[in-house]
Amino acid sequence: MESIQGLLEQAQAATRSVKGLPDQQKQQLLQRLAVHVVENTAAIVAENRKDVEKMSAQDPKMDRLVLNETRIKQLADSLNEIALLPDPANQIMLERTLDNGLHVQKRTVPLGVVGVIYESRPNVTLDVAALCIRSGNVCVLRGGSDAFFTNTILVSLIQDVLREFNVDVNAVQLLPVDRALIGDMLTAVKYIDIIIPRGSQQLIEYVRANSRVPVIETGAGVCHTYVEKTADLNMASAIVTNAKVSRPSVCNSLDTVLVDKEVAKALLSLLAPSLKAYDVEIFADETAYAILKKLDYPLLQHAAPEDFGREFLDFKCSVKVVSGPDEALQHIQEYSSKHSEAIVSADTAISERFLNEVDAAAVYINASTRFTDGGVFGLGAEIGISTQKLHARGPFALEKLVTEKWFIRGNGQVRN
Numbered sequence: 001m002e003s004i005q006g007l008l009e010q011a012q013a014a015t016r017s018v019k020g021l022p023d024q025q026k027q028q029l030l031q032r033l034a035v036h037v038v039e040n041t042a043a044i045v046a047e048n049r050k051d052v053e054k055m056s057a058q059d060p061k062m063d064r065l066v067l068n069e070t071r072i073k074q075l076a077d078s079l080n081e082i083a084l085l086p087d088p089a090n091q092i093m094l095e096r097t098l099d100n101g102l103h104v105q106k107r108t109v110p111l112g113v114v115g116v117i118y119e120s121r122p123n124v125t126l127d128v129a130a131l132c133i134r135s136g137n138v139c140v141l142r143g144g145s146d147a148f149f150t151n152t153i154l155v156s157l158i159q160d161v162l163r164e165f166n167v168d169v170n171a172v173q174l175l176p177v178d179r180a181l182i183g184d185m186l187t188a189v190k191y192i193d194i195i196i197p198r199g200s201q202q203l204i205e206y207v208r209a210n211s212r213v214p215v216i217e218t219g220a221g222v223c224h225t226y227v228e229k230t231a232d233l234n235m236a237s238a239i240v241t242n243a244k245v246s247r248p249s250v251c252n253s254l255d256t257v258l259v260d261k262e263v264a265k266a267l268l269s270l271l272a273p274s275l276k277a278y279d280v281e282i283f284a285d286e287t288a289y290a291i292l293k294k295l296d297y298p299l300l301q302h303a304a305p306e307d308f309g310r311e312f313l314d315f316k317c318s319v320k321v322v323s324g325p326d327e328a329l330q331h332i333q334e335y336s337s338k339h340s341e342a343i344v345s346a347d348t349a350i351s352e353r354f355l356n357e358v359d360a361a362a363v364y365i366n367a368s369t370r371f372t373d374g375g376v377f378g379l380g381a382e383i384g385i386s387t388q389k390l391h392a393r394g395p396f397a398l399e400k401l402v403t404e405k406w407f408i409r410g411n412g413q414v415r416n
Helices: 005-019 023-039 041-052 069-084 123-134 145-164 180-186 201-210 233-245 261-276 286-294 325-335 348-357
Strands: 092-097 103-110 113-118 138-142 172-174 194-198 223-227 254-260 281-284 300-302 316-322 340-344 362-365 382-386 394-397 402-409
Touching: 005 103, 005 113, 005 138, 005 172, 023 041, 023 069, 023 123, 023 145, 041 069, 041 145, 069 123, 113 123, 113 180, 123 138, 123 145, 123 172, 123 382, 138 180, 145 172, 180 201, 194 201, 194 382, 223 233, 223 325, 233 254, 233 261, 233 340, 254 261, 254 325, 261 286, 261 316, 281 286, 286 300, 286 316, 316 325, 325 348, 340 348, 348 362
Parallel strands: 113 138, 113 194, 138 172, 223 254, 223 340, 254 316, 281 300, 281 316, 340 362
Antiparallel strands: 092 103, 103 402, 382 394
16 A cells, blocks of 8 residues: 555545535536636647547447547536535435434435546546545545546646635646556555546456445446337437447447347348448347348358447447347347347337336337436536445435435433
8 A cells, every 4th residue: 555545545534624614615616627627628628638648449439539629618617517516515314313212314415535547538537526525535546547637637736726716736646557557456445435436347347356445437338229029120220320339338238139030021121221331240040130131231240259248438239130029038048248228119018018127227119229328317527327235326426425424413402
């Protein structure tokens, strides 16, 4: 712990500074930060370019790394949205006076020090910092080396504004990118209250297996869209295409298409040209392969077993033909990461069954899985999409950055 213990001690000490901020001052701080970020757009883009130039143009993570003027404006807009959300801390959840005169309250309180480990997503730096400040938390950020220069300038801008508002700048810290220090974070039970990994399945599994600090898992998405035989196939083709190509490097993008055998030929005939336009590589089971081969689909592979349950994060997907809802549900149960799943169907009974039986954080009827997002759901920015069931599930946003605390006031009561 020698290398980062001092930083973590400073973070823990900063919790008092952030907890003491009045609600209006936290709002003003984030609104000022939004202005400061926009004012420094050129500097952010310049630092971001240093990171982008280190990455291969063919790397699918490139899209997640790039910050341009439009995206920086969107980040600033998000800061203003977070500022206007209600503070989730200090809310009274229960209040009563006991027979012995003790006055008992249960309130929401900040979690404390939030540690976040993430990859190639500099927007996470601003999102997490803003959500933590708004809810009265401190954050220690361990971004990936891919985004080192971008993360560094963003944290510098955040600390400028913290200083301006007389808030301890250690409330938002960027830890060194040395991989060896991840282990130090995961064992820092005295200093960090919760760890949130956001990135690849490998990162999440490593954190889950090695952390002594409580973990909330976010990020990994293996998302399916099942096209049932009664579906409007034009609608289904549009939904599948959007879910795959609109931003393939994010966790709510489509990985596997399940299509009922009765409409497989018709759907794939519609889908092939729209996916071909984006050079999507398809890993197809035997039935789907035969159909797509006759359609002269150019980027076609025989699916291997590992192509199902695979998070592609690229212009790639797998396709499987199923015999009906039972087989589709069984496949999703076996391969889903419990992130986001969708059905396209005109059969209300089957659709409702899908909603009720699929075990995932977000389940859709006749819509793209790409909507799973804290901002889209009206929660402001998010730290990530939680795929577990304790504390938070789905978009892990401002409302979940709190825990509970009991406040008891007496006048001399003792227990017999």
